[in-house]
Amino acid sequence: xxxxxxxxPQSVAVFGSFxxxxxxxxxxxxxxxxxxxxxxxPVNPKSGTVEVAGNIFQIREKLDESxxxxxxxxxxxxxxxxxxxxxxxIKGAVVISAGFSEVGNEELERExxxxxxxxxxxxxxxxxxxxxxxxxxxxGSFEVRVNPGGLALISQSGAFGGAALAMGNDxxxxxxxxxxxxxxxxxxxxxxxxxxxxxENTKAIALYIEGVKDGRRFLKALxxxxxxxxxxxxxxxxxxxxxxxxxxxxxxxxxSYEIYRAAFKQANxxxxxxxxxLFDAAKAFEMYPNAGKRVAVITxxxxxxxxxxxxxxxxxxxxARLSDETVxxxxxxxxxxxxxxxxxxxxxxxxxxxxxxxxxxxxxxxNVDSLLVICVxxxxxxxxxxxxxxxxxxxxxxxxxxxxxxxxxxxxVKLLERHGIKNFSTPERTAKALKWLSxx
Amino acid sequence: xxxxxxxxPQSVAVFGSFxxxxxxxxxxxxxxxxxxxxxxxPVNPKSGTVEVAGNIFQIREKLDESxxxxxxxxxxxxxxxxxxxxxxxIKGAVVISAGFSEVGNEELERExxxxxxxxxxxxxxxxxxxxxxxxxxxxGSFEVRVNPGGLALISQSGAFGGAALAMGNDxxxxxxxxxxxxxxxxxxxxxxxxxxxxxENTKAIALYIEGVKDGRRFLKALxxxxxxxxxxxxxxxxxxxxxxxxxxxxxxxxxSYEIYRAAFKQANxxxxxxxxxLFDAAKAFEMYPNAGKRVAVITxxxxxxxxxxxxxxxxxxxxARLSDETVxxxxxxxxxxxxxxxxxxxxxxxxxxxxxxxxxxxxxxxNVDSLLVICVxxxxxxxxxxxxxxxxxxxxxxxxxxxxxxxxxxxxVKLLERHGIKNFSTPERTAKALKWLSxx
Numbered sequence: 001x002x003x004x005x006x007x008x009p010q011s012v013a014v015f016g017s018f019x020x021x022x023x024x025x026x027x028x029x030x031x032x033x034x035x036x037x038x039x040x041x042p043v044n045p046k047s048g049t050v051e052v053a054g055n056i057f058q059i060r061e062k063l064d065e066s067x068x069x070x071x072x073x074x075x076x077x078x079x080x081x082x083x084x085x086x087x088x089x090i091k092g093a094v095v096i097s098a099g100f101s102e103v104g105n106e107e108l109e110r111e112x113x114x115x116x117x118x119x120x121x122x123x124x125x126x127x128x129x130x131x132x133x134x135x136x137x138x139x140g141s142f143e144v145r146v147n148p149g150g151l152a153l154i155s156q157s158g159a160f161g162g163a164a165l166a167m168g169n170d171x172x173x174x175x176x177x178x179x180x181x182x183x184x185x186x187x188x189x190x191x192x193x194x195x196x197x198x199x200e201n202t203k204a205i206a207l208y209i210e211g212v213k214d215g216r217r218f219l220k221a222l223x224x225x226x227x228x229x230x231x232x233x234x235x236x237x238x239x240x241x242x243x244x245x246x247x248x249x250x251x252x253x254x255x256s257y258e259i260y261r262a263a264f265k266q267a268n269x270x271x272x273x274x275x276x277x278l279f280d281a282a283k284a285f286e287m288y289p290n291a292g293k294r295v296a297v298i299t300x301x302x303x304x305x306x307x308x309x310x311x312x313x314x315x316x317x318x319x320a321r322l323s324d325e326t327v328x329x330x331x332x333x334x335x336x337x338x339x340x341x342x343x344x345x346x347x348x349x350x351x352x353x354x355x356x357x358x359x360x361x362x363x364x365x366x367n368v369d370s371l372l373v374i375c376v377x378x379x380x381x382x383x384x385x386x387x388x389x390x391x392x393x394x395x396x397x398x399x400x401x402x403x404x405x406x407x408x409x410x411x412x413v414k415l416l417e418r419h420g421i422k423n424f425s426t427p428e429r430t431a432k433a434l435k436w437l438s439x440x
Numbered sequence: 441x442x443x444x445x446x447x448x449p450q451s452v453a454v455f456g457s458f459x460x461x462x463x464x465x466x467x468x469x470x471x472x473x474x475x476x477x478x479x480x481x482p483v484n485p486k487s488g489t490v491e492v493a494g495n496i497f498q499i500r501e502k503l504d505e506s507x508x509x510x511x512x513x514x515x516x517x518x519x520x521x522x523x524x525x526x527x528x529x530i531k532g533a534v535v536i537s538a539g540f541s542e543v544g545n546e547e548l549e550r551e552x553x554x555x556x557x558x559x560x561x562x563x564x565x566x567x568x569x570x571x572x573x574x575x576x577x578x579x580g581s582f583e584v585r586v587n588p589g590g591l592a593l594i595s596q597s598g599a600f601g602g603a604a605l606a607m608g609n610d611x612x613x614x615x616x617x618x619x620x621x622x623x624x625x626x627x628x629x630x631x632x633x634x635x636x637x638x639x640e641n642t643k644a645i646a647l648y649i650e651g652v653k654d655g656r657r658f659l660k661a662l663x664x665x666x667x668x669x670x671x672x673x674x675x676x677x678x679x680x681x682x683x684x685x686x687x688x689x690x691x692x693x694x695x696s697y698e699i700y701r702a703a704f705k706q707a708n709x710x711x712x713x714x715x716x717x718l719f720d721a722a723k724a725f726e727m728y729p730n731a732g733k734r735v736a737v738i739t740x741x742x743x744x745x746x747x748x749x750x751x752x753x754x755x756x757x758x759x760a761r762l763s764d765e766t767v768x769x770x771x772x773x774x775x776x777x778x779x780x781x782x783x784x785x786x787x788x789x790x791x792x793x794x795x796x797x798x799x800x801x802x803x804x805x806x807n808v809d810s811l812l813v814i815c816v817x818x819x820x821x822x823x824x825x826x827x828x829x830x831x832x833x834x835x836x837x838x839x840x841x842x843x844x845x846x847x848x849x850x851x852x853v854k855l856l857e858r859h860g861i862k863n864f865s866t867p868e869r870t871a872k873a874l875k876w877l878s879x880x
Binding site for chain 1: 466543584595603684685686714715740741744745749759777781782783816817844847866868
């Protein structure tokens with residue numbers, strides 16, 4: 001099923017209050033400031049005008065032309081009637097409004113879906129935070145805008161989704177899309193999995209769920225998606241108390257975690273246990289579709305190299321055994337104090353040439369599937385120089401990078417990011433990134 | 441043994457080259473810019489002057505008066521003679537210079553120690569990154585300066601230590617001291633454990649080790665320290681390849697990890713597995729000496745509350761069962777949509793009053809040992825307002841805070857930090873912080 005009209009709309013209408021700070025206003029602002037190039041129509045019976053980012057919009061009393069998608073933030077009780085009224089003019093409705101099944105108003109939610117079905121309108125929500133179609137410059141949510149990239153984030157929890165977008169910005173993640181589907185009255189996680197599986201801008205899908213309503217459908221959709229691209233899943237409500245809380249939160253039956261876990265495994269999804277792991281896996285898969293198990297560690301500092309090595313082994317990856325030719329070639333240009341065993345220690349004064357050449361030599365070794373490159377800020381060499389070496393090194397295998405030390409490597413990390421290389425902040429997180437890649 | 445002359449010196453001499461960028465110059469700069477109030481004497485046979493932060497220092501040809509500590513960054517081969525020469529004038533020497541046992545020059549290292557012993561001089565290093573005594577405003581290292589606080593960081597690896605200082609700054613950690621002890625020719629991890637155990641500015645000790653030379657001594661020192669304050673240990677070289685790499689890196693025999701693990705446990709140290717966990721544990725222990733197992737979770741957003749709950753249960757903590765009185769009191773002022781079960785969901789529009797009162801009511805519950813407070817950025821309420829509620833709430837139990845969403849909560853996080861409340865970036869890391877606290 002195509003959901004293009006949601007994620008790549010040509011025209012949208014926003015329904016709600018347009019005083020500053022109101023939800024509809026904030027969404028309108030986000031759409032306009034995000035650079036949406038299609039038509040945007042604010043609608044409110046009180047009409048008037050609204051100014052956003054220097055543009056003055058006439059608020060229409062009612063929608064009087066066709067648009068791809070309506071974003072609705074009006075009181076819950078009038079949503080079904082609104083959908084019935086505008087149904088002939090829209091393809092999709094994103095219902096932000098809360099006050100449906102999540103607070104016991106099942107009947108109102110049924111009515112909403114019924115009116116939508118009558119007109120062939122697909123619904124996202126209600127009780128959701130909205131959607132982003134980032135490559136279409138469409139930011140149909142009040143959540144913070146994000147940079148374009150390869151990750152589609154599907155979140156049952158709006159607040160989780162919003163926080164993940166903001167934190168994703170800090171982590172250097174690029175997004176293709178975001179959808180918070182709230183109560184999932186019509187479209188749910190399975191529909192989005194199937195859609196993003198075929199979306200060409202999406203390289204990886206991240207899914208936050210508490211529970212699903214139709215397990216069989218979900219498993220099928222999950223399989224469909226994982227056959228096409230990596231799907232990273234964070235399941236909340238795994239513990240006894242967590243499951244109870246999830247039930248009272250989204251009304252979803254979290255069900256036995258064991259069943260979910262088996263399903264994720266069976267469908268070849270990448271299950272992560274923590275929010276941070278979701279980011280790390282997403283970053284890794286935005287860069288590479290997969291990686292083998294035999295890792296070469298290149299570092300300018302012994303300790304962090306050892307930490308990475310410990311974690312890699314613990315995660316079941318292998319510390320690649322370098323070929324004799326590789327060792328000989330490294331010996332030909334590295335100072336005698338360097339360690340030529342894997343982890344390869346280039347020592348503290350390693351510069352551009354030493355990093356670049358080592359990466360290239362090691363990359364050619366048939367015993368090596370991927371490279372984990374660590375840089376602790378050298379005293380006399382700007383981190384940007386080492387970043388440049390990583391960028392310039394010719395290597396056709398996955399290179400996962402850990403420039404560590406916060407502000408001291410900020411320049412290097414920024415330079416890496418401008419070249420599409422995402423940084424991982426500790427040796428252990430870098431090792432985990434390679435672990436996720438090895439699962440595909 | 442007192443090591444005051446290292447960490448609270450009245451006067452120091454720095455030996456080495458004072459051209460810009462040289463190690464001795466960088467250390468001198470750090471000492472001066474860090475606001476050291478004692479006497480600082482640069483020494484180099486070539487004499488001349490050196491300008492640092494607007495001050496011009498006369499470089500002395502040789503040390504001709506007594507100082508507490510000498511920081512030495514001259515070529516390795518002349519270090520023993522220098523120590524012999526200045527021995528009568530100093531109490532301690534920090535030898536930054538490399539080129540001793542770590543590259544096979546055991547004899548030179550023995551000579552160094554012998555000369556120091558002859559004069560009753562204690563030695564840190566050689567092959568180390570130096571030391572900080574933060575409350576004495578003494579930054580005797582080229583590593584990035586840090587904020588004063590309660591953590592003493594002892595690191596066998598200089599590069600790890602340097603990176604941890606920089607990352608600690610980003611994490612909002614305050615430090616009492618830092619010591620990189622390199623080859624540990626004289627003083628080693630055991631001496632520093634004992635010293636910081638009795639240092640009144642140190643609330644917690646973090647230790648990075650690859651291996652120790654004298655296991656019995658180490659166990660005794662570790663016990664001595666843990667009886668007085670929490671000791672967080674990150675052991676590198678746990679895996680087969682990691683241990684081999686550690687051996688070639690510091691020359692230390694990493695030994696069987698199982699023995700170390702048993703020793704840490706026996707001594708009641710807090711062993712962490714990742715660098716990031718070291719930070720989280722350090723942050724928690726800078727704030728609180730310990731915490732019970734029964735946790736109350738307070739959140740304005742369901743999903744993250746569920747994630748925290750999952751992780752707490754998984755870590756063996758308990759989701760506190762709130763007393764009937766607590767539930768009734770919460771019911772009296774919270775909106776009906778809020779969840780009064782633990783996790784307590786204050787829902788998205790929770791404001792200052794709702795957070796503050798809930799924290800205070802829950803804190804009084806005898807079934808609750810500690811509070812985990814989550815704030816996802818509310819749309820209409822600045823995060824600073826919620827931060828203010830956490831700061832103002834009267835509660836005599838540990839409160840561990842997770843303001844999530846990067847830049848969106850930066851104001852709130854800064855406000856918290858100004859009041860000594862450290863923020864944890866994800867629900868899971870917050871849960872882990874409570875886990876570490878529960879181990880004391």
